[in-house]
Amino acid sequence: MKQPTPKTSEMVLVCNESDVPFDGTVVTRVVKGRTIAFARGKSAATNITAFDSRCPHMRGPLKFGRVVDGEVVCPWHFLRFDIATGATVGCESIMHLKTFDVCVTDGIVYVAIDV
Numbered sequence: 001m002k003q004p005t006p007k008t009s010e011m012v013l014v015c016n017e018s019d020v021p022f023d024g025t026v027v028t029r030v031v032k033g034r035t036i037a038f039a040r041g042k043s044a045a046t047n048i049t050a051f052d053s054r055c056p057h058m059r060g061p062l063k064f065g066r067v068v069d070g071e072v073v074c075p076w077h078f079l080r081f082d083i084a085t086g087a088t089v090g091c092e093s094i095m096h097l098k099t100f101d102v103c104v105t106d107g108i109v110y111v112a113i114d115v
Contacts, residue, residue: 018107
């Protein structure tokens with residue numbers, strides 16, 4: 001029986017670092033057919049994070065949410081997620097927001113996508 005091939009990821013160029021605002025705005029980009037959200041984390045001056053653009057609860061569009069102190073708030077039901085870990089904040093839940101590794105090099109943002 002053939003063993004499944006382990007998934008690997010590759011870093012994909014997404015945007016310029018300056019395209020991700022410092023004010024808590026969530027921006028989205030389509031990367032390899034998947035819409036991913038980008039925002040500044042707790043250390044807004046340097047920290048860009050990437051996470052699924054839809055809330056895992058009812059697929060609310062997180063691009064209409066805001067990031068405050070490293071947490072994104074779903075605009076539909078106000079669930080909060082830590083954008084660095086994907087964990088819910090303020091309540092226990094089995095829901096988890098998918099996050100992606102990000103690398104910023106020479107002002108360019110790259111995200112790791114499974115291939």
